[in-house]
Amino acid sequence: MTYVHESLDTIKDLDDIATLSKKIAKGESLSRPSKREIVRLLGISEEGLSIDAPLYGMNPYVEAFFSAKTSTISPHVIDQDVKNLLSGNLDDNIFFNDFYQSLKDYASTKYFKRTIRNNRKAELKREDSCSKYIDAHLKKYARLVVVRIDLRLRIDPDKVNFTSDLLNDMTGFWSRFRRDLRESKKIPHPEGFIGKLEHGHYRGYHFHVMLFFDGSKHQRHVTLAKMIGEHWKHEVTKGQGGYHNCNATDPSGYIYYGIGRVEHWDLDKIDNLKFAAYYLAKTDYSLNALNNQGHRTFFRGSMPKKRNKRGRKRQ
Numbered sequence: 001m002t003y004v005h006e007s008l009d010t011i012k013d014l015d016d017i018a019t020l021s022k023k024i025a026k027g028e029s030l031s032r033p034s035k036r037e038i039v040r041l042l043g044i045s046e047e048g049l050s051i052d053a054p055l056y057g058m059n060p061y062v063e064a065f066f067s068a069k070t071s072t073i074s075p076h077v078i079d080q081d082v083k084n085l086l087s088g089n090l091d092d093n094i095f096f097n098d099f100y101q102s103l104k105d106y107a108s109t110k111y112f113k114r115t116i117r118n119n120r121k122a123e124l125k126r127e128d129s130c131s132k133y134i135d136a137h138l139k140k141y142a143r144l145v146v147v148r149i150d151l152r153l154r155i156d157p158d159k160v161n162f163t164s165d166l167l168n169d170m171t172g173f174w175s176r177f178r179r180d181l182r183e184s185k186k187i188p189h190p191e192g193f194i195g196k197l198e199h200g201h202y203r204g205y206h207f208h209v210m211l212f213f214d215g216s217k218h219q220r221h222v223t224l225a226k227m228i229g230e231h232w233k234h235e236v237t238k239g240q241g242g243y244h245n246c247n248a249t250d251p252s253g254y255i256y257y258g259i260g261r262v263e264h265w266d267l268d269k270i271d272n273l274k275f276a277a278y279y280l281a282k283t284d285y286s287l288n289a290l291n292n293q294g295h296r297t298f299f300r301g302s303m304p305k306k307r308n309k310r311g312r313k314r315q
Contacts, residue, residue, distance in 0.1 A: 025107035068103035126281035143215025
């Protein structure tokens with residue numbers, strides 16, 4: 001059996017491993033790498049990660065890191081002894097140089113390049129879809145009220161296999177949530193939405209959601225976000241869920257992230273809105289297996305019908 005979620009330390013470890021691997025894969029200079037940090041990362045047990053973070057291997061950069069480590073450091077070496085292997089100046093250390101070159105070689109393989117290229121191609125396609133979707137709404141509505149919320153489930157200790165139990169719960173609640181956005185009389189209905197399923201090493205499966213409301217009918221975006229979040233928590237999940245109201249954060253973030261009120265003429269705010277939407281289009285490597293199994297992880301509503309051309313033209 002697997003653990004439902006991992007510690008914050010595990011999250012940091014995976015992020016740091018991926019960051020280091022990206023730099024090496026791209027041939028970037030490590031510019032005075034912290035020896036202590038590299039020793040720490042190479043001392044991380046892959047076996048431990050397989051328990052604490054079962055989906056860690058889905059990230060090709062993390063996969064490249066441990067492939068290089070395995071090919072250069074004997075599996076009989078205890079992880080704590082890595083420090084002894086990397087003694088002295090790293091530039092002159094044979095083990096570190098072998099590891100560095102092995103990772104570069106791995107990143108130059110057709111398999112690795114194809115994986116990165118395909119993921120980036122799909123990511124750009126989703127970004128273009130987000131951009132066109134936002135433009136279509138702004139052509140129809142002179143003003144949008146944009147709500148950003150994160151939807152999650154409370155971890156159930158009796159459901160430790162999050163690759164099945166928690167995912168099944170999440171997808172079922174997501175279907176109910178989308179239906180309620182269209183039909184429920186208890187919440188305002190948005191004109192459109194963009195949603196992304198993610199797997200967090202701390203929160204398990206969760207959704208990032210961006211909702212678009214007609215600005216001529218709605219103004220109070222913080223209240224709207226709270227209403228939607230409370231509906232998810234109490235009506236959709238019956239108390240099993242939780243949410244984060246992004247609109248209720250520091251007001252200075254409204255302008256930067258493009259949430260809240262967005263006018264059709266405010267190009268800077270629109271660019272920021274698209275920037276925020278592009279985050280939802282980014283690749284989550286840990287969920288690539290779900291995509292390969294036919295499970296969707298990126299969602300977008302239908303394109304709005306074109307605005308009636310009668311009436312005064314926009315300036």
